[in-house]
Amino acid sequence: MTARFEGRNVLITGAGNGIGRGMATAFAAEGAHVWVTDLKRETAEAVTQDLTASGGNCTAHTLDVTNPQDVATLLAEIERVDGRIDTLINNAGLNVRADFRHLSDDDWQTIRETNLDSLIRISRDAFSLLKASEHASIINLASIMAKRGLRQLVAYSATKGAVVSLTRGMAVEYAAFGIRVNALAPGFVETALTDRILRNPAMNKALVDQTPLRRLGTTEDIANAAMFLASDHATFITGETLTVDGGMSIGL
Numbered sequence: 001m002t003a004r005f006e007g008r009n010v011l012i013t014g015a016g017n018g019i020g021r022g023m024a025t026a027f028a029a030e031g032a033h034v035w036v037t038d039l040k041r042e043t044a045e046a047v048t049q050d051l052t053a054s055g056g057n058c059t060a061h062t063l064d065v066t067n068p069q070d071v072a073t074l075l076a077e078i079e080r081v082d083g084r085i086d087t088l089i090n091n092a093g094l095n096v097r098a099d100f101r102h103l104s105d106d107d108w109q110t111i112r113e114t115n116l117d118s119l120i121r122i123s124r125d126a127f128s129l130l131k132a133s134e135h136a137s138i139i140n141l142a143s144i145m146a147k148r149g150l151r152q153l154v155a156y157s158a159t160k161g162a163v164v165s166l167t168r169g170m171a172v173e174y175a176a177f178g179i180r181v182n183a184l185a186p187g188f189v190e191t192a193l194t195d196r197i198l199r200n201p202a203m204n205k206a207l208v209d210q211t212p213l214r215r216l217g218t219t220e221d222i223a224n225a226a227m228f229l230a231s232d233h234a235t236f237i238t239g240e241t242l243t244v245d246g247g248m249s250i251g252l
């Protein structure tokens with residue numbers, strides 16, 4: 001049986017931890033060449049060492065998504081080595097916890113630049129590399145928080161709402177060039193990002209109780225959804241945000 005992504009080039013931002021790492025692992029296991037990028041080189045390298053040890057085809061790169069020079073350097077390197085990107089996964093994201101009334105301009109700027117501005121820059125500047133692929137698609141990491149409110153996640157939610165809108169708009173423009181654009185809206189997945197919320201036993205239980213499928217998400221759940229959207233099983237799907245939350249956001 002042929003691996004699903006044999007010969008495909010997949011670029012993942014923020015792939016050193018959590019969901020990004022899970023997606024890098026899944027795509028590498030299915031034969032893709034994965035460009036594992038993260039803010040810190042050591043983090044990206046730790047992932048590629050693990051993946052290479054289990055036969056994966058991947059390379060580690062430093063990429064601060066908020067740094068235009070980093071983006072330009074990486075895209076030039078991809079142009080030189082592979083000449084195209086088949087799947088671009090805009091995964092890097094963060095939250096700075098603060099009650100909205102105390103949110104500083106600096107914190108808002110950090111959240112916005114990481115979760116939103118970077119996604120615009122990379123998706124725009126990677127256009128010619130995506131256009132060169134016969135299987136091109138972009139997957140943006142949104143969140144169920146795009147449509148929900150939670151204390152200390154106000155600015156984060158605003159950026160994720162914008163990611164959903166951006167996904168639709170980009171999908172319309174890029175369709176003419178054979179590039180699909182979709183988003184994933186995970187529920188709660190245990191990673192460094194959610195550690196503080198999920199470490200609280202009462203909060204953890206409340207979130208599980210609120211989820212019809214009675215568990216939190218895993219990085220594998222999100223990676224499986226990403227592989228579906230990137231695959232030839234999804235060639236008529238674009239502009240869509242796929243919720244992966246065990247039903248949390250549709251329950252009462």
Ligand SMILES: NC(=O)c1ccc[n+]([C@@H]2O[C@H](COP(=O)([O-])OP(=O)(O)OC[C@H]3O[C@@H](n4cnc5c(N)ncnc54)[C@H](O)[C@@H]3O)[C@@H](O)[C@H]2O)c1
Nearest residue numbers: 014017018019039064065092093141143188189191192193
């Ligand atoms: N964990 C969840 O429950 C959850 C739910 C919904 C959406 N998401 C989204 O999924 C994505 C991944 O989240 P996660 O939970 O894996 O987080 P995480 O904190 O575990 O990992 C995020 C990764 O992004 C990297 N990163 C941060 N800033 C960066 C920058 N400027 N440039 C490059 N890399 C940077 C970090 O170094 C880290 O490796 C985020 O966009 C997040 O908003 C997560």
